Amino acid sequence: MHRRATTSALLVLEDGRTFRGSSFGAEGETFGEAVFATGMTGYQETLTDPSYHRQVVVMTAPHVGNTGLNDEDPESSRIWVAGYVVRDPSRVSSSWRARRPLAEELARQGVVGICDIDTRALTRHLRERGAMRVGISSTETDPAALLGRVRSSEEMLGADLSEEVSTAEPYVVPAVGERRFTVAAVDLGIKANTPRMLAQRGIQTHVLPASATLVDVLAVAPDGLFFSNGPGDPAATTGQVELLRDALSHGLPYFGICFGNQLFGRALGLDTYKLAYGHRGINQPVLDRTTGRVEVTAHNHGFAVRAPLDAATSTPYGEVSVSHVCLNDDVVEGLELRDQEGRLRAFSVQYHPEAAAGPHDAAYLFDRFCDLLAGAKEDA
Amino acid sequence: MPKRDDISSVLVIGSGPIVIGQACEFDYSGTQACRVLREEGLRVILVNSNPATIMTDPEFADATYVEPITPEFVEKVIARERPDALLATLGGQTALNCAMSLDAAGVLDRYDVELIGASIEAIEKGENRESFKQIVEGLPPQWEAEVAASRVCHSMDDCLAGVTELGYPVVVRPSFTMGGAGSGLAYDEGDLRRIAGLGLSLSPTTEVLLEESILGWKEYELEVMRDRADNVVIVCSIENLDPMGVHTGDSITVAPALTLTDREYQRLRDIAIGVIREVGVDTGGCNIQFAVNPDDGRIVVIEMNPRVSRSSALASKATGFPIAKIAARLAVGYTLQEIPNDITRATPACFEPAIDYCVVKWPRFAFEKFPGAEVGLTTHMKSVGEAMAIGRTFKQAFAKALRSRELDSVAQPPEDHVALLDELEQPGAERFDLVLEALRRGTEVGELERRTGIDRWFLSELAELVADGDHAPEARRTFKAVDTCAAEFVAQTPYYYSSWERPAGGGAPAHEVDRGDRSSVVILGSGPNRIGQGIEFDYCCVHAAQTVRESGRDAVMVNCNPETVSTDYDISDRLYFEPLTLEDVLAVCQIERAEGVIVQFGGQTPLKLAAGLHEAGIQILGTSIDAIDLAEDRSRFGELLDRLGYRAPPYATAGSAEEALERSSEVGFPLLVRPSYVLGGRAMEIVYDQEGLRDYLRRVGSGPGTSIYLDRFLEDSIEVDVDALCDGEEVWVAGIMQHVEEAGIHSGDSACVLPPHALGQEMIAQIREQTEGIARALGVVGLLNVQFAIHGAEGLHVIEANPRASRTVPFVSKAIGIPLAKLACRILLGERIADLRLPEDTTNGHVCVKEVVLPFNRFAGSDALLGPEMRSTGEVMGIAHDFPTAFAKAQAAAGAQLPSEGTAFITVADGDKPAATGVATVLHGLGFRIVATRGTAQAIRRMGIPAEEINKIGEGSPHVVDWIEDGEVDLVVNTPVGTGARTDGYEIRTAAISRGIPCITTMAGAMAAARAIAAARRGAPEVVSLQEIHASSQVVG
C-alpha cells in the first residue's frame, strides 16, 4: 500500500568506505566534501546556505523534510549543497507554511541525495577520520568505479569559491524604519537573514559582489564594512584580504561572520587551518570572553583562525585578541581589534549570530556592530 | 562562579508516596541530587516518607528521615538538623508545596534556612496562573506569545460569571496541584459545578482558573535549565502526539519535536527563555508547555513548572543529559560551563543536546482496575506509569514502545468501520491501537487526521509502519549509544539502544557497545510502572546492579521505564534501554555474552521471560526455572504443601462455568474466584453463594481455554507477609509483617506492621518454620515471599509463595537496616547465607508501619473500596516506638491525616456492628461526636455510647452525603454491606474521597485509626533518622 518505490544508490567515501541505500532527490551522481550537520531543525535554511557549496551534507537528525519547504525560510535563492544524505526523509509535508515537498524540490534543482543508510555510522566515521571527499550515485553500481571518480574530484583545501556563490550585481537592502547607518556588505555567500538583521537595526545594506574593491566599497559611503559567511578555504582567498586591510587602514569599522572572521584573522596576520571535521550544528556553546556569558550558537565552519587565547597580538591596525571561544574544543570563535586607547575598532565571529537556522542567543552582536558604527560616527 | 562556600548542609525533600502524576521520576531526580550534593562535600538531610525509594537508602544521605512530608514533621527535622539550605525543586509538587507552607509559617526564617533552586517568589510567579499570564503577556511583542483567555475564580459564583464570557467548553484548572489533579473540561454548567467545586477544594489557595479551550492544537514541551550567571539552555523538546486536551502525562510523546520548522522552534525557545528569566528560576531545571495552532502557528503558553518534573526525567533519559544532577550542582552555586558533560567528559554541560534518534514515550493505564471510572483521557492525568523506547526512526521507536507496554489484554477494536472511527475520535487509552487498526483496514490518513487532530506526519509514519514494518529487510539489529551530541564527540557513558540499520559495505552491524573483557551479569528490570508492579522492583534491580558491580563483574541493566533510577546510566556498567520481551532481551544477552541473567528482582516481568531465556541456553542466576514453575503452578504447589503437611485453603480449578458451579460446594463458600489468565489479583472477587458465583461468571466470563480458580475464602483471617532469603539449603527469615486489614484485602493494599503487633510467639515460630520449609522444598536461591492467612479456628494457611523479590523488600530492608535485595544478589552470585553473617534478632526497639496510597480521587465513578484486587499506587512508612504512633505517622504520610477531634460518621455492615461499637467507644472517649445511620447508631447506643442518627440517602435530605459535602464530617468509617447493592456506601465513600476526608473501609483499619488518634493525643510524635535507628544494629552488605 505505502511501500515506497526506490532506486538504489551508492555512497563511497574517499577512503573506500561504502554505504548502500536508496536514491533521494535527483537521480545521478555527485561529488563533494562529506560533512555532517547536527541540527535537529532548519534543514531548509541549511540546504540554501551558500556556505555548503560543494559539500555533501550528512544530516545526523534521522527525520528530514517533515515540514516540507516554504517560501519564508530559504537563506538564498537556491539549494547549494552538492549532495544530501538523510536517514529517513519524509514523504509528507506537515506545516501550515509548507508549499512543496523536500524530495521534489531536490529533484527539481538536480540535487542528488541518498537515504536509508546508517547516517550515524557515517558520522562516526567522519568524526574519526575527518571530513573527506565523497561520491553519491544512483547510476553507478560498482563501488570501485565510483571510488576512482571520488579520488579525482576536487578538494576543499585550497578551494577559492567566493566568486561562485556571490551575487553578480550589487543590490541594496533598505533599513526598516529610519536609516541610522549605511554598511557595505561583501557577499562571499551571504545568508538572507544577515541583511534582514542589519535592516531591523536601521542599517541600509549595500550587498556587493565578492570582487568588490575599496573603491566600490567607498562608493556607497558606508559607515562600516561587513564580510559575510561563505564556502572555501580562507587561505586560498587573496583579493578580499587585501580589501579588508585597505578598509582597516582607511578606518572603516568592520564586522565579519564566519568566512568573514577567517578573512579578518588573515588580514591581521593570523593563520587559518582546516578542522578535522568542523563545527556544523545549532547547539554549540560559545563563551563571550568580554562578558563571561555563554551563548548557544549556530555553526557551520570547516576552517578556523589560529590565535593565542591568552594574549593579544599586535598588528599594524591595533591589538587583536580572541573574544569568543567554543567551550567544546577551545576553537577560536571570535576576534576583536582595539586601538591604542582600547576602543573597539573591528570584530568578527566564526559562528552565526544571524542564526537561521539556530538559536537567537548571539543576536546582540548586531547591536554591538551598531554601537561600533555609532562610536565611529561620533569620533568622525 | 564556583560552588558557594556559605552552605554546608542541605535539606532535600522527596516527593513521598507514588501517586498518579508523581511517580518514581522523583526518586530518580532526588537520588541524583543527593549523590551530587554529597560529592560536593555537603551534609545531606533527606525527608521522604516513601521507603521504596533508592534515595532513602541510608548511604545516599547523612541523615535519612522516613517521615511524613508535612510542614509539621519537616519542621521537626529542621529543628533537629538546622540545615543551611532547603532544596525543594527535585521532589515534585509535594516538596514544593511543603516548602511554600514552611515559608508561610515562618519556619524557614525562624531557623534561618535558605531556599535554594527556586525562590518563593519564583515558585509563586510560575505557578500562580494570574502572575504567569502577566509574565507571558509582558514578553517582547515580536515573539507573539499568547495565553489562553481566562478568569481567575475563588468561588463558584466567580466561575459561573467567568463562563458567561469564555463560553463552553471551558478548561477548569486549580492552582498549585500536580498532575492536573482536579482539572477537567466542562461542557455545561453541571460539569462546571462538579469540576470547579472539586478544584476549589483541592487547590491549596482555593483558586481555579477558567480557561478558553484550545482543544486540538498541537502540544509541546521544552525542558530548560538556567544557572545563576543567567546562562540558559534547552535540554530537549517534546511533542505530544495527542493534541491539546489530553494531559501530557497521558499523551504519547516523542522527542525531539518532529513537526516544527526551525523558525517556530526558535520562537518557542525564545519564549521559554524569556519566561524562565522573568519568573526568576535562578538555578535549575524547569518545564514549559506550549500549544501551537496547526492552522496558523499561533503560540499559546500553557504553563511552566519551576522544578524538575516527569518530563525532565523523560528528557534526561531521552538525551543523556542528567537534568536533576546538574540542577543540584547549579543550586549550590556552579554555572553550567563549570560542569562537565558526563557523557562526553570532554565538553561542558552548557550546551543543548543534539540527538540522532527518536524517543517515544507511551503511558500505561489501569482502567480495568477501576470499573465504573470515566475512561476517557482529559486534562487531568490518569496513567500510572510509562514506557520509553528509543529507535533510530520514529517508526522503530513507536514499534518498540508498543512492545514495551506489556499489556495484560489487547485492544478489541470494533468490527464495524463506522464504530471504529467514532471510537478513535475520543481520546482514550487504546486510541493508537484503534488508529493502527483503522490504517490496517485502509482508512486514509486525511480522514484520521480530521477525526483525531493527530498530525498527519505521525499518521503517515504509522501508515508506513502498518504497511512495511519498522525496517528494511536488509537491516540488522545494531546497538547504538545515547551520547547527547549526535556522534559529534566520543561518548564515554555506556548507554545503549538497539536499532535497525543496513550495515555499511555489506559488513557486520556497526555496534557501538564497548563490552570490555570482564564477566557481565544482565539484570532485567520491571518495565513500565503499573498497579501491582512499581518502584519497589526498581529499587531491587538497582540494588542488584550495585551488588554485581561490587562483585567485580559488570552490571548490565535492561529496562524501558524512563522514570526509574535503574535507567540512570550511572547505576550500571552498561544500560540497554530496551523493551522487556524475549527477543529484545536475547539480543542484549548475545552482544553481552553474559555470565547469567537475574530475573528475580523485576517483579513478574522478567520472571515471565525466564523459561524462554533458559530454553535459549541463557543461564538464569538463582532460583531455577523448575522451582519458579513449582511455586506458580497451583496444583504442583498444592502437592508440595500437602507433602510438607502445611494447610492451604481448599481450592479447585474449573474449566467451565458449569464446572465452577458444580465444584463450588466441594470447596465451600465463601469463595475467592478469579480467572486463570490474569495476574496481580485482577478480576478477583469474593462470592458468598451460588447466586453470587453465577453473577460473577456472567460478568467476568469463562471463555473457552480459560479456567476459573476457586479458593475457599478464609473470612476474618489475619494476613501475614514474610520475606526470606535462601541459598538452596539455609533459610533466613528477614521480616514477618502482620497486615492491619484482614485477608481478602490484597496484600499490596493493606497496611502492615513489622514486627507483628499481635501474634503470639508460637504463631511466629510456626510461620518461620513453614517459610523455611517452603523455601527449602522449592529450592529457592535468592528471595522468597510467602503470604499466609491465620484463621481464627483453623490456624495458619499458606496463600501463596513468590520465588522472587516482593513488594515489601524495601520496606523490610529499611525497617531492619539490612539490604535484603543486595544480600539476595550476593547469594545469586554464589555466596552462602553463612557467609553473610546475618543477625539472629533484627528488632531495634521500633515499630514500622507500611500504609498504602490509593488513587480513587483520580477515577471519578469507581468505588473506593478495598478488595482482593490491588489498586494502590504507592506506599509510605511510619516509624515509632509503638504501633499506634507509627500508624498515625503512616496515615499522615499517606495524606490521610487523621483528625484529632470533630465528628466521626460510622455506618457498617451488620457483621461489623460489634467491632463498630468498640471503635465508637474509643472515639467517644477522645471527645468525638459520633454520628451513625440508624442500625449502627442503635448498636452503638446499646453500649451506652451516645450516637446521633442521620438519614441514609434514601431517607431524604439532609442525609449523610449532604453532611459530608458540607464539611461537617471529619472521619468516615464505612464497611460494605454484604455483596449486593452498594449504592449508599458507594456515594458516601465517593463523597468522602472527593473532599479528602479520611475514609476507612475495614473495622481493623478503623480500630487502628482510633488507637492512633489516641496516641497522637499523648503528644506529637518525634522524628528519627534511619541512621540513628540502625546505628547500633549490625548493617551488612
Ligand SMILES: Nc1ncnc2c1ncn2[C@@H]1O[C@H](COP(=O)(O)OP(=O)(O)O)[C@@H](O)[C@H]1O
Ligand atoms: N486551554 C486549554 N484547552 C484545551 N486543553 C488544555 C488547555 N489547557 C491545558 N490543556 C490540556 O490539559 C493538560 C494539563 O494542563 P496543564 O496546564 O499542563 O496542567 P498540569 O499542571 O496538570 O500539567 C495539558 O497537557 C493540555 O493537554
Ligand SMILES: Nc1ncnc2c1ncn2[C@@H]1O[C@H](COP(=O)(O)OP(=O)(O)O)[C@@H](O)[C@H]1O
Ligand atoms: N483463601 C483466601 N482467603 C482469604 N483471603 C485470600 C485468600 N487467597 C487470597 N486472599 C487475599 O487475596 C489477596 C490476593 O491474593 P494472592 O493469591 O496473593 O494474589 P496475588 O498474586 O495478586 O498476590 C491476598 O493478599 C489475600 O488478601
Ligand SMILES: [Mg+2]
Ligand atoms: Mg502540564
Ligand SMILES: [Mg+2]
Ligand atoms: Mg499476593
